[in-house]
Amino acid sequence: MNRLKQLVLLPILVLALYGIFYYVEKSSANQYSNTEVQNFIYKSSTIEPLEVPSDLDRRKAFLGRELFSDKRLSKGNQVSCHSCHSFEIGGADGRQFSVGVDGKLGIVNAPTVFNSAKNFKQFWNGREEDLFGQIDGPIHDPREMGTTWDEIVEKLKADQMMVLLFNEIFDAEISKDRIIGALVEFETALVTEDSPFDLFLKGDHDALTESQIAGFRKFETYGCVACHQGQNIGGNMFLSMGVAFNYFAERGGYFESDVGRFVVTGQEHDRHVFKVPSLRNVQLTAPYFHDGSEPSLENAVRKMARYQLGRKLPKEDIKDITEFLKSLTGKKPKILSEAYESVKK
Amino acid sequence: MNPLKSRNKTIFTIISILIIFALGFIYSRSSVSDITVHSKILHTLEQSKIANHDLNENVLRLKTFLLQSYDPLVRDVGKQLSLCKRLHSDPTYESLRREQTLPLLNDYCQFLKEKADLIERYKTQHSILRNSMKYLPIVVKHFSDTKYSDTTHSLFSNVILYNFDRSEDLVDNIYELLRKLPKKLSNKKDNEMMESLRLHVNLIVNYSVTRATLEEKILSSLVIVKLEHLVNQYLDWYQVRQNRGISYHFVLVFVCFGLGLWVVIIFKRLQSLTDDLHDLNANLEMKVAKRTKELSEAMSKLEDSQTVLTQSAKMTALGEMAGGIAHEINTPLSAILMNAEMLMDRADQASPELIRKRTEAIVKIVARVSKIIMGLKRFSRNADDAERSRVLVQTIVDDTLTLCSEKFKSHSVNLEIKLDRSDLTVLCVPEHISQVLLNFLNNSLYALKDTDAISDKWISIHASKQDDQVEISVTDAGTGLPESIQAKLMQPFFTTKPPGVGTGLGLSISKGIVEQSGGEMFYDKRCPNTRFVIRLPA
Ligand SMILES: Nc1ncnc2c1ncn2[C@@H]1O[C@H](COP(=O)(O)OP(=O)(O)OP(=O)(O)O)[C@@H](O)[C@H]1O
Ligand SMILES: [Mg+2]
Numbered sequence: 001m002n003r004l005k006q007l008v009l010l011p012i013l014v015l016a017l018y019g020i021f022y023y024v025e026k027s028s029a030n031q032y033s034n035t036e037v038q039n040f041i042y043k044s045s046t047i048e049p050l051e052v053p054s055d056l057d058r059r060k061a062f063l064g065r066e067l068f069s070d071k072r073l074s075k076g077n078q079v080s081c082h083s084c085h086s087f088e089i090g091g092a093d094g095r096q097f098s099v100g101v102d103g104k105l106g107i108v109n110a111p112t113v114f115n116s117a118k119n120f121k122q123f124w125n126g127r128e129e130d131l132f133g134q135i136d137g138p139i140h141d142p143r144e145m146g147t148t149w150d151e152i153v154e155k156l157k158a159d160q161m162m163v164l165l166f167n168e169i170f171d172a173e174i175s176k177d178r179i180i181g182a183l184v185e186f187e188t189a190l191v192t193e194d195s196p197f198d199l200f201l202k203g204d205h206d207a208l209t210e211s212q213i214a215g216f217r218k219f220e221t222y223g224c225v226a227c228h229q230g231q232n233i234g235g236n237m238f239l240s241m242g243v244a245f246n247y248f249a250e251r252g253g254y255f256e257s258d259v260g261r262f263v264v265t266g267q268e269h270d271r272h273v274f275k276v277p278s279l280r281n282v283q284l285t286a287p288y289f290h291d292g293s294e295p296s297l298e299n300a301v302r303k304m305a306r307y308q309l310g311r312k313l314p315k316e317d318i319k320d321i322t323e324f325l326k327s328l329t330g331k332k333p334k335i336l337s338e339a340y341e342s343v344k345k
Numbered sequence: 346m347n348p349l350k351s352r353n354k355t356i357f358t359i360i361s362i363l364i365i366f367a368l369g370f371i372y373s374r375s376s377v378s379d380i381t382v383h384s385k386i387l388h389t390l391e392q393s394k395i396a397n398h399d400l401n402e403n404v405l406r407l408k409t410f411l412l413q414s415y416d417p418l419v420r421d422v423g424k425q426l427s428l429c430k431r432l433h434s435d436p437t438y439e440s441l442r443r444e445q446t447l448p449l450l451n452d453y454c455q456f457l458k459e460k461a462d463l464i465e466r467y468k469t470q471h472s473i474l475r476n477s478m479k480y481l482p483i484v485v486k487h488f489s490d491t492k493y494s495d496t497t498h499s500l501f502s503n504v505i506l507y508n509f510d511r512s513e514d515l516v517d518n519i520y521e522l523l524r525k526l527p528k529k530l531s532n533k534k535d536n537e538m539m540e541s542l543r544l545h546v547n548l549i550v551n552y553s554v555t556r557a558t559l560e561e562k563i564l565s566s567l568v569i570v571k572l573e574h575l576v577n578q579y580l581d582w583y584q585v586r587q588n589r590g591i592s593y594h595f596v597l598v599f600v601c602f603g604l605g606l607w608v609v610i611i612f613k614r615l616q617s618l619t620d621d622l623h624d625l626n627a628n629l630e631m632k633v634a635k636r637t638k639e640l641s642e643a644m645s646k647l648e649d650s651q652t653v654l655t656q657s658a659k660m661t662a663l664g665e666m667a668g669g670i671a672h673e674i675n676t677p678l679s680a681i682l683m684n685a686e687m688l689m690d691r692a693d694q695a696s697p698e699l700i701r702k703r704t705e706a707i708v709k710i711v712a713r714v715s716k717i718i719m720g721l722k723r724f725s726r727n728a729d730d731a732e733r734s735r736v737l738v739q740t741i742v743d744d745t746l747t748l749c750s751e752k753f754k755s756h757s758v759n760l761e762i763k764l765d766r767s768d769l770t771v772l773c774v775p776e777h778i779s780q781v782l783l784n785f786l787n788n789s790l791y792a793l794k795d796t797d798a799i800s801d802k803w804i805s806i807h808a809s810k811q812d813d814q815v816e817i818s819v820t821d822a823g824t825g826l827p828e829s830i831q832a833k834l835m836q837p838f839f840t841t842k843p844p845g846v847g848t849g850l851g852l853s854i855s856k857g858i859v860e861q862s863g864g865e866m867f868y869d870k871r872c873p874n875t876r877f878v879i880r881l882p883a
Contacts, residue, residue, distance in 0.1 A: 046413035046414045048416070120419045120423070222476075223475065223476030225413070226472035226475045227472050229413065229415065229416075230414045236415045236416055236419045237415050237419075237465065237469065237472070238468070238469055239472065239473075240469070243473050244548070265462070269466065273469070309476055310477070310480075310541060310544050310545060311480065311541065
């Protein structure tokens, strides 16, 4: 009887021990099976409607909204982001060149901050990959805010209210990264949804006027859509200004900012190359082009046709296309009108 | 068979700890631990591959105008770059940043960035080309009803051809055809169109070349090769580790097996131990009974030997007395002989007076001899069977002395007998008490006989009545015993006599005898001389 017990006991023991190790190994292996299936199906549509990202941290975004209008982010508390990216002027400032600290003028036209999170790179020459990197630009630029992060953090820390806000939202003290985090979260929320054209794309055919629909057709057939396309109708590629004719020569002389992307890469083929701007809310963001040289949208379209398409468009077509561009003006981002939510937990 | 000894215990603990550590070490080296990370790494590398594949596919789709928006391309590139960034900085992928793999990883990321730049340029060229290609047919159509129709049409077909097959001949052809066309036309519209035709043909030829080279560069980019290199290098490294892990795994299994075996053996031993215990328990009572029996047997043997010993002690005492007895008997016998010879010599002339005197003497002496022999007989009789009786102390002392008085005389030891009352009696077996007294006397004599330290040699026997007891003491001229001897005096076999001379049983047996008789015996410490005392019921 004892012998039998031992005969059974031995293999069971060994099996049990091995089984334990085996189980440990397997259980950890099973966690990561290749379940994520790649999505191969792309929509071939050139333009897609905008959507506000769903995974926003609203409290951070609200804090970002505060900071965006906070002049303490500049030297001598002179300007805020809002000074050059006004929500009333389509996220831009309506000037050819922005006025920074001490009244200094910028060298490029300020683009809109609306939908800028959807741009594939930041700035006219695309020198920053994303919004996180972008913010350093205006903060340090002596023609914009001309300050340092240490200064900003120090100033904000002196404000009891700010300290409390950061504490509540980040559960930590004020720091450069947290300021940037909040600003980026806010900018990511700055999406101008439900423009008439987006509604049209979503199936509401009454959203556009006849002229606008014709304008859209012409926008497509003339080939504006080859450069201004994607969700942001622009902002997903680089292109040289003056494909067909020399824009700069005809404008009269070269400026510092005209080199474009060459500054970033040092490659000759990147000379005069700019990020194709988004045409969303373009109606509101005059003057146009990187040099802010064109106050009229209609003329901007005409110039585009000449320099980028190498074509002369009939007046009627320009009018239609301009009308169409006006249909790209979306609603003001919700985050701007929403009541300041109590951030208290 | 004594695993609970503390030394064994510590060894046992140390071995267990060592085994646990060894197991832990082997386990850590076996591949088991990094499978999670491994699958993550593979997953990410696989994703990179997929993203790269998608990117290539989308570039091709762009070329065929199946893809209109660059957003998917942007996403693919962004995804691949962010994966690359992750591989570079995320601690999970540390094993990709070892000496052998880091250059490959850097290579891969470098090539990826280059590819991303190529794609940016490609997008640019593609957009421009696309527009011009779309516009060219319109321009050509404008001239379809004019004399330039043929030239423009063949120009168009050559340009289209060139778009697919960039041969020098075609370029020459195209420029040849362009040259055939007029520089300026009178009609403003026609003139514009002609300018556009030149412009776009030039654009297409230029951008076709760049786009094609870019396309080639993109599709032949070594990104995938570099990635594959990285993957292979990593897999090689992982395989080596895995193999090592597997061998350790085997070792682990082996050790587990061994441990299992060991545990079983221990179990088995424990089992047999418990079995033994069971057996022991079962046997215990039997054994105890056996042992008890053995013990009682031994006891009885011991008792027997005690009797034997008593007897032998008696015999020894007897033997010791033998000389004395011979002397005792010899002296009267020679006295008898002397008287008998005298009677024989003077038989003729002897007066009746003399004859009566001599025969009286002979009778007296014979009586004495018979008395001695009687005493001897009485002494040698086994005392155990004897009955106690009330005997005069005087008789016991006389009987004892009959046996040994001659010895004292020969060693010039004075014997003094002092009885308080002549009618003192004790309740005892008289032979026993004689034996005790004889022992005392022998010891005293031995102590006195060969020493020069004591000049006045005496032994005194004293008897007195104390309440309902009679005290008999034997004192000699000795100056008492040292305490070390006093303590052991009554122990059996304790003797200071040389081997063969004394047995050391004298006093112990005497004590036994006295106590058997309901009395007590002790050495009198208070006495300045050597004094032994017995007390017997009166
Ligand atoms: N009267 C005495 N004087 C000095 N020593 C004595 C006397 N009586 C006893 N002893 C000591 O006590 C010891 C023990 O005496 P015991 O009679 O028991 O044995 P033993 O005399 O040595 O041997 P055995 O009686 O067989 O001759 C003696 O050896 C002796 O040393
Ligand atoms: Mg502008």
